[in-house]
Amino acid sequence: MASAHTLNRKALFLRACRGESVERVPAWIMRQAGRYLPEYLAVRETHSFLEICKTPDVAAEVSLQPFRRLDVDAVIVFSDILIVAEAMGMPLEVPDSGPILRGPIRDRAGVERLRAFDPCVATRFVGDAIRVICRAVGPDVPVIGFAAAPWTLACYMIEGQTRGEVNTAKRMMYAEPDLLRGLLAKIAEVTGAYLRAQIEAGAAVVQLFDTWAGELSRAEYEEFELPVTRRVIDEIHQTDAPAILFAKNSGHMLKALAATEADVLSLDWRVELDEARGNLGRQIGLQGNVDPRVLLTSPEIAAEAARGAIAKTGGVGHILNLGHGILPLTPVENARAFIRAAHEFSLPAAGASQLGEASRSAMW
Numbered sequence: 072m073a074s075a076h077t078l079n080r081k082a083l084f085l086r087a088c089r090g091e092s093v094e095r096v097p098a099w100i101m102r103q104a105g106r107y108l109p110e111y112l113a114v115r116e117t118h119s120f121l122e123i124c125k126t127p128d129v130a131a132e133v134s135l136q137p138f139r140r141l142d143v144d145a146v147i148v149f150s151d152i153l154i155v156a157e158a159m160g161m162p163l164e165v166p167d168s169g170p171i172l173r174g175p176i177r178d179r180a181g182v183e184r185l186r187a188f189d190p191c192v193a194t195r196f197v198g199d200a201i202r203v204i205c206r207a208v209g210p211d212v213p214v215i216g217f218a219a220a221p222w223t224l225a226c227y228m229i230e231g232q233t234r235g236e237v238n239t240a241k242r243m244m245y246a247e248p249d250l251l252r253g254l255l256a257k258i259a260e261v262t263g264a265y266l267r268a269q270i271e272a273g274a275a276v277v278q279l280f281d282t283w284a285g286e287l288s289r290a291e292y293e294e295f296e297l298p299v300t301r302r303v304i305d306e307i308h309q310t311d312a313p314a315i316l317f318a319k320n321s322g323h324m325l326k327a328l329a330a331t332e333a334d335v336l337s338l339d340w341r342v343e344l345d346e347a348r349g350n351l352g353r354q355i356g357l358q359g360n361v362d363p364r365v366l367l368t369s370p371e372i373a374a375e376a377a378r379g380a381i382a383k384t385g386g387v388g389h390i391l392n393l394g395h396g397i398l399p400l401t402p403v404e405n406a407r408a409f410i411r412a413a414h415e416f417s418l419p420a421a422g423a424s425q426l427g428e429a430s431r432s433a434m435w
Contacts, residue, residue: 080144081213081275088276088313088334088356090388096381097144098413099215100406101317101337102396103137104149107403110136120165124150127199134204138212140403141410145213145276148201148269152219152280155258155265156228158193159185175231177239182254187261190268197265198272205273213276216269220281220316221258221299222292225251228258237286244295251295259299263306270312277307278315278337284328285320292327300331308332315358319395322347329355339394344383358390361409366393366401370408377412386418 084097105111111133114123123129133149153170157163162173176182191198197216204214219227227233229240243251266277279300287296300316307314317337318328325347328336335356338347344360351357365376377391391413397406 079211081211084145084213084276084390085313087388087390088315090353090356093386093418095416095418096384096386096389096391096413098377098391098410099143099145099147100137100141100393100397100409101147103141103143103147103406104133105397106399107397107401107406108136108140109403110140120151121163124154125196127196127203130196130200131203131207134200135207137406138208141407142414143410145215146204146208147215147217147278148197148204148274150197150200150217152217152224153227153233154194154197155218155262156224158188158190158265159257159261161185161228169232169234170227172228172231175239176225176228176254177243179250179253182250182257185254185257187257187264190261190265194265194268198268201269201272201274214274215315216266216272216274216277218262218266218277218279218303220279220284220296220318221255221262221303222287222296223281223283224258224262225254226283226286228254237283240283241286244291248295255295255299259302263303266303266307267310270307270310274312276313276315278317279303279333281316281318281321284318284324287324289324289327292321292324293330297327297330304331304333313356315356315390317358325350335388335390337390337392341394344380344389348384353388356388356390357384358392360392360394363393363395363398363401366405366409367398368405370405373405373409374412377409378416381413381416386416 083093086093087097123133130149134146137143138146153163156172164171201214226237226240304314313334315335315337316333319339322342329351335358337358338360340360340362361376361380366373
């Protein structure tokens with residue numbers, strides 16, 4: 072098998088997104104640049120969080136740290152999903168207790184105050200960071216851009232913070248559904264353009280993060296979020312970049328998520344990968360889905376979790392990842408063992424599983 076260093080990682084990643092056979096499963100980690108890395112903490116000693124996000128050379132350096140340390144197969148640009156809310160006119164602060172959006176959206180006047188923006192101007196620093204990363208890694212490593220899915224960003228804009236409950240957002244859904252629809256439509260419009268700008272800057276793949284998707288019933292998702300998320304993904308599909316959709320705690324609505332026409336669904340640990348493959352077929356890729364807390368244990372357990380996740384898909388149309396972001400107390404050696412296990416798990420040329428024949432038959 073070709074080593075991680077001789078493979079064209081971008082080609083490997085894109086083939087996995089398309090459900091094609093691969094020599095091995097590509098692997099990266101959500102929130103892979105962050106508080107578990109000592110080199111990131113060193114940067115934070117001299118830069119605030121938003122300073123890192125808005126200084127392209129520093130954002131690129133932080134983005135590249137896990138690529139150097141863990142040997143991941145993709146580099147995700149260091150940024151924050153609330154950058155879009157700020158560009159739409161909401162003042163953003165990021166104290167140690169968690170991000171705060173001033174002037175939360177509670178009425179029609181609040182929605183009307185939100186503005187569209189030119190991502191090549193208002194958020195140019197994101198595209199510039201992507202360009203710096205692309206120059207650093209060259210053409211054979213994929214760079215991932217991202218944004219929040221419309222419902223999740225709406226929740227943060229309504230609640231005014233990223234922690235706690237989404238009770239106010241759900242109240243708006245029930246009591247003022249047209250107001251919520253108007254907010255979601257505005258978010259979808261700017262998010263599509265924002266992601267297009269990231270792709271034009273060099274992102275090979277983009278991911279939508281839908282942290283609060285699990286707060287919706289399937290019917291609510293189909294009524295409120297599916298149309299706007301599909302609108303964003305339609306915009307992405309005007310380019311050659313695949314779209315990954317991560318919707319946390321959403322195993323009750325996999326078919327609705329597939330209806331967004333995302334190329335890859337990123338699953339958390341509450342959904343079994345083999346069951347998802349059985350329900351969705353091979354037309355859509357899967358990403359995930361190891362519980363991040365597994366990486367708090369030991370290199371051996373982390374590696375075994377990686378191998379177990381790959382075995383459930385046979386490696387076909389699968390990108391190994393965690394089921395949510397890596398935790399701050401994760402030992403670096405455990406994260407490295409997780410990625411190394413994916414690199415060492417060789418697959419037959421046809422991309423078939425290393426499982427027994429009975430398991431393969433059940434899977435397909």
